Amino acid sequence: MVALQVPAAVGDWQDASEGFWSWRPRVVAPDGEISVFYRGRPGAVGVYLGVFRSQRQGAELVSSAHQMVSTRDQQWSDKEISTRAIRLPTGPFTVNQSRIASRYDDDRLLVWNWYRVGDVSTSSPYRAKLIEAAYRLWGGARAGTLIAVAAPYDVNADEAAAVLERFLAVMLPSLEAEIARSIAAPP
Numbered sequence: 001m002v003a004l005q006v007p008a009a010v011g012d013w014q015d016a017s018e019g020f021w022s023w024r025p026r027v028v029a030p031d032g033e034i035s036v037f038y039r040g041r042p043g044a045v046g047v048y049l050g051v052f053r054s055q056r057q058g059a060e061l062v063s064s065a066h067q068m069v070s071t072r073d074q075q076w077s078d079k080e081i082s083t084r085a086i087r088l089p090t091g092p093f094t095v096n097q098s099r100i101a102s103r104y105d106d107d108r109l110l111v112w113n114w115y116r117v118g119d120v121s122t123s124s125p126y127r128a129k130l131i132e133a134a135y136r137l138w139g140g141a142r143a144g145t146l147i148a149v150a151a152p153y154d155v156n157a158d159e160a161a162a163v164l165e166r167f168l169a170v171m172l173p174s175l176e177a178e179i180a181r182s183i184a185a186p187p
Contacts, residue, residue: 003182003185007175012041012042025146026066029059031054032182035047043151043163046149046150077101089169093121108154108157145179
């Protein structure tokens with residue numbers, strides 16, 4: 001098992017001990033996972049990290065079994081699944097985007113997710129598999145992480161997108177540092 005710690009809060013973002021919503025992605029058989037919340041001046045953000053250090057059949061980073069909302073989920077449903085180009089301090093990046101909504105109240109979340117294999121991030125499952133294969137060929141570790149961040153919105157999902165971009169601009173190095181630490185830590 002991989003023991004993850006809460007990524008260090010940076011700037012205006014503070015670790016929020018209470019959860020703001022019940023949603024979390026359905027991720028099958030990670031070696032370690034954590035779901036945490038942060039509050040900052042722009043709003044609230046939820047973070048999910050699912051680490052796959054020793055990938056094997058049935059416990060793989062790239063899998064159709066992983067879903068932002070399970071088809072069996074009683075509370076949450078997908079409203080739209082797409083990709084979105086965003087801007088980070090490191091440059092442009094594309095994320096997988098899901099707009100999800102509660103079946104019982106007016107809660108709506110904008111969710112961005114992507115993969116990190118070694119030190120490469122991608123939203124493409126095909127590219128993630130190619131990177132894994134390249135690491136295997138050259139003797140590198142195949143460890144990877146599924147990353148998901150979410151923010152609530154009332155009417156316009158662009159409100160949540162602005163919060164997520166501001167969050168990632170400050171917090172992404174902290175998330176990546178925790179991923180690297182957890183993968184490198186002895187089992």
